[in-house]
Amino acid sequence: MARLANHCPAPNMPLFHRRVSLSIPLVRAQAIRFRLGRTFAELGSDTRSIGMTEGRTLSKILARVGHRDITPRDRPVRLAGYPSRTALCADILDPIEVGAILFEGPGRRALLLSFDLLQVGSELQNLVVSKLEKRGFGRDEIVLQATHTHGAPATDKACAALGVPDERYVAELGDAVDELVGQVQRQEPAEVSFEIFEGQLRHAINRRRYWPFPTIGRMHGFNLTSIAFSPNPKGPKNELATVLLMRDVRDDRPIALLWHYTCHPTAVIPTDAISADFPGKVRERLRQRLGSIPCLFLTGFCGNIRPHIVPAPRAIPLREHFQRLVRIVFFGNLFPSLSVDDWRRWSDSLASELDEIAQRPAARKFNPQQLRVGSASIPLDNFFHGKAPPKPLCAQVLGFDDALEIVGLSAEPSVEWETEIGKAMPKPPGCIRLYAGYLGSLCGYLPTAAQVPEGGYEVEGFQSLFGFSGHFDAGQIGPAVLSCVQSAFEAARDGLRRAS
Numbered sequence: 001m002a003r004l005a006n007h008c009p010a011p012n013m014p015l016f017h018r019r020v021s022l023s024i025p026l027v028r029a030q031a032i033r034f035r036l037g038r039t040f041a042e043l044g045s046d047t048r049s050i051g052m053t054e055g056r057t058l059s060k061i062l063a064r065v066g067h068r069d070i071t072p073r074d075r076p077v078r079l080a081g082y083p084s085r086t087a088l089c090a091d092i093l094d095p096i097e098v099g100a101i102l103f104e105g106p107g108r109r110a111l112l113l114s115f116d117l118l119q120v121g122s123e124l125q126n127l128v129v130s131k132l133e134k135r136g137f138g139r140d141e142i143v144l145q146a147t148h149t150h151g152a153p154a155t156d157k158a159c160a161a162l163g164v165p166d167e168r169y170v171a172e173l174g175d176a177v178d179e180l181v182g183q184v185q186r187q188e189p190a191e192v193s194f195e196i197f198e199g200q201l202r203h204a205i206n207r208r209r210y211w212p213f214p215t216i217g218r219m220h221g222f223n224l225t226s227i228a229f230s231p232n233p234k235g236p237k238n239e240l241a242t243v244l245l246m247r248d249v250r251d252d253r254p255i256a257l258l259w260h261y262t263c264h265p266t267a268v269i270p271t272d273a274i275s276a277d278f279p280g281k282v283r284e285r286l287r288q289r290l291g292s293i294p295c296l297f298l299t300g301f302c303g304n305i306r307p308h309i310v311p312a313p314r315a316i317p318l319r320e321h322f323q324r325l326v327r328i329v330f331f332g333n334l335f336p337s338l339s340v341d342d343w344r345r346w347s348d349s350l351a352s353e354l355d356e357i358a359q360r361p362a363a364r365k366f367n368p369q370q371l372r373v374g375s376a377s378i379p380l381d382n383f384f385h386g387k388a389p390p391k392p393l394c395a396q397v398l399g400f401d402d403a404l405e406i407v408g409l410s411a412e413p414s415v416e417w418e419t420e421i422g423k424a425m426p427k428p429p430g431c432i433r434l435y436a437g438y439l440g441s442l443c444g445y446l447p448t449a450a451q452v453p454e455g456g457y458e459v460e461g462f463q464s465l466f467g468f469s470g471h472f473d474a475g476q477i478g479p480a481v482l483s484c485v486q487s488a489f490e491a492a493r494d495g496l497r498r499a500s
Helices: 121-133 157-162 167-185 277-290 318-331 340-357 416-424 457-461 477-499
Strands: 020-022 062-069 097-105 108-115 142-146 190-200 204-211 215-217 221-223 226-232 240-248 253-261 295-299 305-307 364-366 371-379 384-387 392-400 404-409 432-436 469-472
Touching: 062 167, 062 253, 097 167, 097 253, 097 295, 097 371, 108 167, 108 295, 108 371, 108 477, 121 142, 121 157, 121 167, 142 295, 190 340, 226 457, 240 340, 253 277, 277 295, 277 340, 295 432, 371 477, 392 477, 404 477, 416 432, 416 477
Parallel strands: 108 142, 253 295, 404 432
Antiparallel strands: 020 062, 062 097, 062 190, 097 108, 190 240, 190 364, 204 226, 204 305, 215 221, 240 253, 371 392, 384 469, 392 404
């Protein structure tokens, strides 16, 4: 296999391209500034009202959008995601981006930022929020999401075991986001219509599997039986892909796209190169048809879901057969070894099928009129006992009329949490609800109460990599998480009532 080309420019070039892509013409107008007096601990209710934008009363949902290349190009960096990958990386397989959508409604607004990063992390979150507060945003108006690609620079010191952050990169990324948002604010806002498309993919698989034989693992030692990190075709998953296409009502022109799927972005090969993984492959495919608009990815509750890539048939030497048998005996039925061609075939298929879904008749079309935004947080010791990073579990809710809801958690939740939250807080009839993990300063994995006594990577194995040492409380984790999400829903409703 040919070595990837090194795309780093000369040392005196800037870290990022200074080009910012904006999809709406700019105007010379000073963005309205908001005075806020809230602390992060007070996430939830919102007493501010925007009321007017550029001198006009809002009766519909308006949007301003943009995106920016955040690929480090002037020096090698440490990537985040795999503890065994310690070498600095300068090779670039495909660019990474940050996308921005600023929604504005009657008395409400929300800024959604999606980063091609493993996680945003505390340092970058605090830096971005401090800069955006100076632009008039409140913390509960800012939604920071990571796509969870394992091919991007590290940004979180609490997860240094997965990749030590480059503080200079974090600082430059903060400046890049501030510049992007400033340019978005100076745009002429566009009234938008929503088109929502849905369809089933076939590209993910559950990775928690009961293994009834003895195993030896680097995380858990010797066990007679275990929950192995192994393909489980019968395990729960969510193959529904959802695409939200936003159009300018003045000329029906697409201005931004947001899509959602429940699968870990751990598919790209080689693993020692900068890449947005499959969200980048989908973005490239969609832009071939829609133009260079922001294409934001919301990663579903995929803590126990990973890509389902079937290797192409090939002749396997006897020695490799024997090595795999030994691995199965000691570690359980592991995932197969894959090639670059396997990755390309799988990702091309996913991108093609997602693009086809986005060209079907829309499952729902509407012009949104109401915007709901709500946030809440709880301490980790509400459901975890022992050492944990100094981060809360945060929930944010973003809703449009009773037609679309986005529920975000600052964790890597197992897919079963979709059902748990859906039962406790049923969605309105006909509403499309998207569950997104990797919000803000991600704390770690979030197993369900049923998974806690089972053990496995999502319960115990991850802990040392995320700064944890202790155990989840199976009796408290369900009520604690559901109460946090419920509080975010209530804050969204209360804020909408006050704005009205």
